[in-house]
Amino acid sequence: MNSEYIKLIATNKKARHNYSIESEYEAGIVLVGTEVKSIREGRVSFQDAYADIKNGEIFLRQLHISPYKYAYYSNHESLRTRKLLLHGYEIRKLWSKIKEKGYTLVPLKIYFKNDKIKVLIGLGRGKKLFDKRESIKKKDMKRDLDRERKKESF
Numbered sequence: 001m002n003s004e005y006i007k008l009i010a011t012n013k014k015a016r017h018n019y020s021i022e023s024e025y026e027a028g029i030v031l032v033g034t035e036v037k038s039i040r041e042g043r044v045s046f047q048d049a050y051a052d053i054k055n056g057e058i059f060l061r062q063l064h065i066s067p068y069k070y071a072y073y074s075n076h077e078s079l080r081t082r083k084l085l086l087h088g089y090e091i092r093k094l095w096s097k098i099k100e101k102g103y104t105l106v107p108l109k110i111y112f113k114n115d116k117i118k119v120l121i122g123l124g125r126g127k128k129l130f131d132k133r134e135s136i137k138k139k140d141m142k143r144d145l146d147r148e149r150k151k152e153s154f
Contacts, residue, residue: 007112009039012046015106017132019124024108025094027119028085029060034068034076039117041068044110051084051105051121053095058084060107060119084119097123 015021031039038044043066051060060082067075086094097103102125109120127135 005112005114009042009110009112009117010044010046011109012049012107015046015108015122015124017135018127019104019106019122020127021106021108021122021124023123025086025090025121025123026113027058027121029110029117029119030083030085031117032076034071034074035065035082036117037068037070038065038076039110046107049107051107053091053098053105056088056091056095058086058091058094058105058121060084063107084121094123102126 045064045066047062047064049060049063051058053059062079063082064078065076067078094105098105104124104126106122106124107119108122111118111120
């Protein structure tokens with residue numbers, strides 16, 4: 001029996017609006033104990049978070065994990081740089097793509113998978129303003145169609 005337990009903690013809602021995501025990678029993340037406890041409470045923000053590669057390692061920067069309110073003296077820094085865990089061949093593949101102009105690594109989701117915290121990283125290219133307008137227009141049209149279908153079913 002190989003059932004996976006997945007519990008979503010937080011999503012980066014702006015990522016798919018600002019970037020066209022071409023591929024996704026699941027990565028582990030190196031955390032301290034108080035960060036895990038804060039994440040369990042859902043106290044995570046993707047405001048300006050991004051990932052980059054340095055010396056063959058991948059790091060998540062500007063991810064805000066609020067300090068754990070019950071910790072006394074050993075609390076973590078909320079915006080510290082956190083290391084992500086990926087296979088070497090995946091990091092090399094991402095590195096070659098990032099060297100191309102316009103690509104960036106964007107965190108998409110944080111979730112529990114079998115009691116381990118995972119981060120879904122997307123390789124994306126920034127959207128232009130007209131692309132954003134087009135995606136908003138498509139989303140609005142889909143919403144209107146769904147409303148009409150719902151009305152017809154009643």
